[in-house]
Amino acid sequence: MKKPPKLKGRTDPVFDLLGKSPHKERLSDYLALLKPLDDQERYLPFDELRYRWAPGLDSNLCWALVKKARTAQYSSLLPLGEPVQWGNFMLTPLAHKAVSAVDRQTTTAALEFMTSQIGEHAHFSYLLNDLIEDEAISSSQLEGAATTTRVAKEMLKRKRRPRTPDERMVIGNFKMMNFAWEKRYEPLSVALILDMHRVGVEGIDDAQYSPGEFRGNDDVVVQDGEGNTVHTPPPAAGVMSRLQLLAKWINQSHNDPEHVEYLHPLIKGIALHFALGYEHPFRDGNGRVARALFYWYMFKSDFSAFRYIAISILLRNAPVKYGRSYLNTEADDLDLTYFIDFQCSVILRAVSGFTQICQNHCGSGLARSHRV
Template identity: 60%
Template sequence: MIASPPKELISNPLQLALEKHSEHLKEYIGLLSPTDNKGRYLHYDQLRYRFSKDLDKDLAWSIVKTARLRQLKRILPIGDSNELGRFFLTPNIQKAISETDRNTTTASLEWMCSKIGEEKHLEYLLNDLVEDEAISSSQLEGAATTTEVAKDLLKRKRKPRSLDEKMIVGNFKMMKFAWENREKDLTPDLIRDLHQIGVDGIDDDNYTPGVFRKTDDVKVVDAEGNVVHQPPLAENLKARLKKICSWVNESHHDTDNRDYFHPLVKAIIIHFLIGFEHPFRDGNGRVARALFYWYMFKNDFSAFRYITISLLLKNAPVQYGKSYLYTESDEMDLTYFIDYQCSIIIRAINKFKDSYQRTLKEAEEFNVWLWKSGLYKKLSDKQQKIFQVARSGVAHFFTASNVKENLGCSYNTASSALNGLVDMKLFKKEKQGREWVFSMVSQKKILKDWNAKK
């Protein structure tokens, strides 16, 4: 549990500090800022340990809050109490906006692809990264399937064998639905459809796919079973969702809009609102994260198809939960949630850029080896792409079906390319069910076999 801020702020806190705590006035004045000296927007639960022991904690908090209230931007009323949601543009949020603008637009993605040039196996990298969010989002919700098994499930398009695998396939479909419906306005029906696609057939009695909750027995609990969030009443849920949709469909990023804020900030707020409202009996987190992506797609940030935030949220679920609690316990100050999500997004974008740079470097090194060995001339264009992808570790297993989809060729061409790699002793294959699964031979064996031919 967290420590909630004092319910009542001290009026004229600096005046009180001057009159009754003049010996520490300089320290109190130093607190008159929305962030600390490191640019962090800290909750009372965190700040209470950082205040000097000589300071009155309630007075110190009132001074911090006074500075924040002057600069908080109004957003919209939230929940059945209509408490006004607000936020402050922290340095971290500004950095995330900058990174998003520079690295994730459709134009920047096209530029990255052009840098690869002849090494078009970036397509394979991107298709692989599309799967990461579906897998990680499921694991964040409790799916026990390993990432390797999950990737094999999606790449081979085999039928899921367990509830966990059904969850992963559902999330993958949900992300695909978000991309394909990015041009549409948000409506309660679209939210419902997203949930239906994501959870249908997993545990219908528990999830009730595509059906908004009608009761108030849905609660969010922590690991110890303590209730940490009681969603607003179900009675006016549809009306509140309509208001949220109306707000989402309003353009806040037009340059002449007095209420301007960046699409990234708005996408994160949508994420929060769905999590807060908890419109379904289960699966709300997945829907909330999918709608974050939907809004980024809608605003032409196409690279987010390949950037997974759930992978990093999964590694720190406690902080993710606290970012919700901090907002709810401090007068619906959304800064805590937005700022935390932005820290995750910055790391996710950097991970995406690192994957691209590593792929580019490996492609260049591989081409040098291919040319020097003389093997380059013996491989077809498609074989080069498949081999490069396998060697980089982006994908480990290949079938004629997934090569056909990723490279945009016929099934026979894909099959011929894969079998040709087997004939050259670069790949091996084995029968799994009704299909052949191909994988690259170890680099050590390739070099050994290649040198033996000389």
């Protein structure tokens, strides 16, 4: 992946460059790029945009124009790393669509209304329990668990003891998701993060995972499929204080729409997901804890339908895009828009799938009631 060029100092001098040869002869072509999105309203990284610019244009100057338009719409999001750097983002049309879908279809009130329309309530309750299992299974498979969905579901439904480390991973994830639901009324704390990790990985391979303990050294890195290091987490020293800072930000209220710091819970939950993955505080199991914390925050924010919405099924089917959304953010000065947009696209599809299931059962239930 080619990283975007670093822009030195203020980007205002870009307009001085546009007035000089050879750029001024292509002035209209350059000025058409002074916008944060492409013509299809996508928030693309430099590595993809550079192939879409007209031949003959200076790619560094093109990027400077795009970046100038984006920074004008940035909002500071949360503190990350060591030394502390604030991650930024802008709310894209895709994010707006995801926020709207979440508000309309996943609140506790919306869930209660949908379930009240179902004819065979016992059958629907069985279906909801089935959906609860999906996230635990797919999150484990995303991390490499070599077990089929059918076998994993059979184990969970029969409460059979796990026979392999992969099955223990599924059980751990299932317990962690239930733990996230049970602890939804608690504030975020370092102790809660540690407990979530312990619940999720204890008994899988304790020597590998060190359940409920932060890594003590800097030998943990994130690698791609070819063994290349793509992310070096912040140093182990200071992990406690950085996560305390993260918890303070999460526990701070951003719910007042009249306030300049208003932030929708979906965006805040996605930011929490990113922050845990970026920090990588554990020897292993970081991705599972990061996704569980996203769910915990959505539960906490009264979006109860997320208990039945399995985001990891879609992430499992697009692991490269999932990983690249992290890398694009880190490569572009912690612009979290890339990660937020990818997660919003996944959440939109997951919410739509859940709503369709509910509507199908609602329709069949109403049809049966009419026949009676």
